[in-house]
């Protein structure tokens with residue numbers, strides 16, 4: 001069960017409180033932290049003498065209504081069990097040292113890095129009773145050096161994509177605050193620059209999310225169940241129905257697809273990525289997507305064929321790598337992670353994925369699902 005902690009946040013800065021809330025909301029442990037802001041002396045004393053239970057009190061050292069020592073003294077008396085955290089002016093380490101010398105255990109600078117550290121501390125406190133950390137993955141211990149380095153790589157990708165979320169969310173939140181509260185001061189050209197900044201931060205967020213998705217697929221168990229691929233394809237068609245109507249595109253299936261024991265969620269993503277790409281990289285002709293399946297020896301092969309722009313020979317392998325794009329222009333949506341994710345999904349099922357393409361004519365993406373596993377069911381030939 002998740003623990004909940006109450007945090008009294010004594011600060012006049014509404015922006016810092018908002019940023020802290022954003023950081024806490026993005027935390028993956030699911031731990032819950034309730035932030036109770038006290039911006040005025042009245043609010044502080046109301047909270048101090050309220051019935052609420054506070055496990056932590058965060059105090060900004062710059063209060064217009066009192067010096068921080070008096071606030072801390074009042075807290076020590078009224079809330080002796082609450083952990084006290086002081087936020088001091090950034091770039092003034094002597095303040096930090098002075099506060100530590102006065103017996104405060106936790107002192108952070110009042111800046112983005114300090115707020116990130118504070119959010120981490122609060123999440124850790126709230127997650128304390130949950131008894132596990134997302135960082136401690138329970139993957140099997142690899143024997144060979146190669147497997148070990150693969151595992152190391154996977155951990156690195158996870159750690160990078162996970163740890164960059166905090167500073168990025170912080171940057172996005174600050175940009176939002178600028179947008180919402182400082183429109184007048186920014187003027188037209190300032191707002192224009194801010195627009196570009198927000199666009200790029202959004203793109204970075206998209207890339208990071210995809211990287212995190214990819215990294216989660218690296219150590220995941222495949223949750224196999226018999227899936228009728230015709231139904232799955234219909235679901236994906238439904239997602240793109242409006243777009244297809246708008247562009248006059250068609251998706252057809254040459255014969256019924258098989259039912260295979262695969263991970264429903266992952267195969268949905270696989271079909272969605274492949275069909276989404278066929279739509280995105282369509283040519284001038286009306287789009288025609290054809291899905292085919294064929295049993296080849298001990299595996300099923302599924303092909304998604306389009307009549308789009310095609311892919312140059314030299315790019316046909318590279319595009320399955322992380323963040324690799326070929327014909328896509330910069331302002332076309334996408335991050336270059338879609339096919340890397342498809343490859344990971346197919347490989348997790350023991351199969352392979354590749355593409356055959358003629359530039360200007362179209363492409364066919366083919367993936368295989370081996371039948372050497374007893375759990376694979378077949379209903380259509």
Ligand code: ADP
Pocket residue numbers: 273277278279280281306308309310311319324325326327328333334335336337338339340363
């Ligand atoms: P994204 O779609 O985000 O660019 P993907 O990993 O899904 O990333 O695809 C990588 C690249 O492969 C694309 O940028 C595009 O150049 C090329 N590509 C993928 N699918 C197709 C397709 N059906 N037709 C033509 N090119 C494609």
